Amino acid sequence: MTAPLVVFDLDGTMIDTAPDLIESLNHTIAAADLEPVTFDDLTHLVGQGARVMIRRAFALRGAPLDEALVEPLLERFLAHYKAHMPGHSRLYEGLTDAFDRLEAAGMQLAVCTNKLEQLALPLLDKMGLTDRFVAITGGDTFSVRKPDARHLLGTIERAGGDPKRAILIGDSINDILAAKNAEVASIGVTFGYSDVPVASLEPGHVISHFNQLTPDLVTAVIARINA
Numbered sequence: 001m002t003a004p005l006v007v008f009d010l011d012g013t014m015i016d017t018a019p020d021l022i023e024s025l026n027h028t029i030a031a032a033d034l035e036p037v038t039f040d041d042l043t044h045l046v047g048q049g050a051r052v053m054i055r056r057a058f059a060l061r062g063a064p065l066d067e068a069l070v071e072p073l074l075e076r077f078l079a080h081y082k083a084h085m086p087g088h089s090r091l092y093e094g095l096t097d098a099f100d101r102l103e104a105a106g107m108q109l110a111v112c113t114n115k116l117e118q119l120a121l122p123l124l125d126k127m128g129l130t131d132r133f134v135a136i137t138g139g140d141t142f143s144v145r146k147p148d149a150r151h152l153l154g155t156i157e158r159a160g161g162d163p164k165r166a167i168l169i170g171d172s173i174n175d176i177l178a179a180k181n182a183e184v185a186s187i188g189v190t191f192g193y194s195d196v197p198v199a200s201l202e203p204g205h206v207i208s209h210f211n212q213l214t215p216d217l218v219t220a221v222i223a224r225i226n227a
């Protein structure tokens with residue numbers, strides 16, 4: 001039988017990237033004289049990748065955004081983020097111990113993030129995580145991204161997994177909706193960047209620390225969705 005596959009979101013789930021996202025976004029929008037954003041703002045801005053984050057920051061400030069400036073602003077963001085990577089980013093507590101437990105139980109790990117590949121791949125590398133995963137997909141790996149089911153299903157396919165024996169661990173509506181759209185099990189984490197309580201999105205289960213992420217929990221939440 002196919003090994004169970006545990007698919008992780010990146011920003012706000014495995015890695016606390018908020019300080020770096022905020023710094024790079026503020027550097028970007030400063031070019032248009034927009035006021036800096038805060039962590040609370042970020043929870044409304046993040047989730048659909050850097051391009052959408054920039055667009056949402058302009059909307060937040062009520063500033064018109066000239067379409068011709070979107071790509072130059074994105075380049076400004078990417079250059080700043082890459083130059084400072086890994087910046088202040090840190091793994092959430094207990095993540096690698098959870099990886100060890102899941103792997104020891106014969107489970108495989110993968111990443112499904114809306115972060116662009118050119119940011120996600122080097123960041124995972126710098127955080128020493130790349131070798132853990134059988135597949136890593138970003139917001140531009142396919143023509144669609146979370147919450148579209150095809151992003152998650154494409155990730156599971158690349159990992160050689162089975163959607164009925166997979167689970168997505170994520171912090172935001174894009175994750176939980178992608179899992180629901182794909183009819184894949186899900187676990188929401190409370191410590192990420194959701195602008196609503198993750199429990200209100202009705203994932204299969206909610207955890208507040210990675211010490212709660214055990215092989216038994218993964219097996220139980222997957223079993224429940226197939227019942």
Ligand SMILES: O=C(O)COP(=O)(O)O
Pocket residue numbers: 009010011012046047048049050053112113114115116172
């Ligand atoms: O960078 C984003 O906007 C979202 O990234 P995530 O899918 O890893 O949370």
Ligand SMILES: [Mg+2]
Pocket residue numbers: 009010011012013170171172192
């Ligand atoms: Mg996230």
